[in-house]
Amino acid sequence: MTLKVAVFGARGRMGAEVCRAVEGASDLELVAALDAGDDRTAAETADVAVDFTHPDAVMDNLAWCLGRDIGVVVGTTGFTPERLDRVNELLGHHPGTGVLVAANFSVGAVLMMHFAEQAAAFYESVEIIELHHPGKADAPSGTAAATAARVAAARTAAGLEAPPDATSSGLEGARGARADGIAVHSVRLRGLVAHQEVLLGSEGETLTIRHDSLDRVSFMPGVLAAVRALPGRPGLTVGIESVLGLT
Numbered sequence: 001m002t003l004k005v006a007v008f009g010a011r012g013r014m015g016a017e018v019c020r021a022v023e024g025a026s027d028l029e030l031v032a033a034l035d036a037g038d039d040r041t042a043a044e045t046a047d048v049a050v051d052f053t054h055p056d057a058v059m060d061n062l063a064w065c066l067g068r069d070i071g072v073v074v075g076t077t078g079f080t081p082e083r084l085d086r087v088n089e090l091l092g093h094h095p096g097t098g099v100l101v102a103a104n105f106s107v108g109a110v111l112m113m114h115f116a117e118q119a120a121a122f123y124e125s126v127e128i129i130e131l132h133h134p135g136k137a138d139a140p141s142g143t144a145a146a147t148a149a150r151v152a153a154a155r156t157a158a159g160l161e162a163p164p165d166a167t168s169s170g171l172e173g174a175r176g177a178r179a180d181g182i183a184v185h186s187v188r189l190r191g192l193v194a195h196q197e198v199l200l201g202s203e204g205e206t207l208t209i210r211h212d213s214l215d216r217v218s219f220m221p222g223v224l225a226a227v228r229a230l231p232g233r234p235g236l237t238v239g240i241e242s243v244l245g246l247t
């Protein structure tokens, strides 16, 4: 069976790549490639929509799709726990429809987060450095925020206290931002795509877990796997771990 796919954000960096990937897959048909302000009528025939737009635009697209029982694969960032609650509320009115939200669709980034979560319990210190292209709308990245949440939860479960830091004064911002109590540093640099390091340290040793997306094609296997999985998955799925068989 061919799945009909609509792409929101189709002329953007990610959306354009998703359109190419869908058009290159024999089991998928691109029925709508929409950008801001476009007429959405063509998307009404879709089985699954994919959203790579902007944190300020995605909720409206989601509500529009769910109102038509169209499942949505969401790559757009900005999904706080409160926002996920809102998605669950919307899904409550459409129990047969699925939404999959993932901060990162690249297999390597999923593994990097998984390894960081596993390592978190064993180290006194941890900090996250995320590095992206300068066109990125948000900071910190969704991946860094998700990693911080998972690392913080693993530390709490292991009974660890806050990472040591004797800083009492200095230039504001020099120690980065705090996400779930974890220091996160955001770099924006021409030439980069999407990169992250999780640095862990204890007396006498450090461990660095680094992932690099060097090209946006790195996200496509995960996006297509999510598109194919969604029709059999009503409700909210967060992350692609279950789609990849990691959980």
Ligand SMILES: NC(=O)C1=CN([C@@H]2O[C@H](COP(=O)(O)OP(=O)(O)OC[C@H]3O[C@@H](n4cnc5c(N)ncnc54)[C@H](OP(=O)(O)O)[C@@H]3O)[C@@H](O)[C@H]2O)C=CC1
Binding pocket: 008, 009, 010, 011, 012, 013, 014, 015, 034, 035, 036, 037, 052, 053, 054, 055, 057, 058, 061, 074, 075, 076, 077, 078, 102, 103, 104, 105, 106, 138, 142, 219
């Ligand atoms: N989950 C993941 O694996 C990844 C997630 N991302 C996330 O995806 C999002 C998009 O990133 P990126 O492609 O780099 O951004 P871009 O700015 O390149 O693309 C976003 C596109 O969405 C369009 N757009 C804005 N509003 C709407 C709307 N209401 N309906 C349809 N289209 C709209 C924009 O149009 P216009 O320019 O005219 O406003 C633009 O073409 C970000 O949140 C980013 O963090 C990125 C990479 C991987």
Ligand SMILES: O=C(O)C1=N[C@H](C(=O)O)C[C@H](O)C1
Binding pocket: 077, 103, 104, 105, 132, 136, 137, 140, 141, 142, 143, 144, 193, 194, 195
């Ligand atoms: O905007 C990007 O480019 C990316 N956004 C996602 C994020 O914020 O984590 C995923 C990846 O880092 C690329």
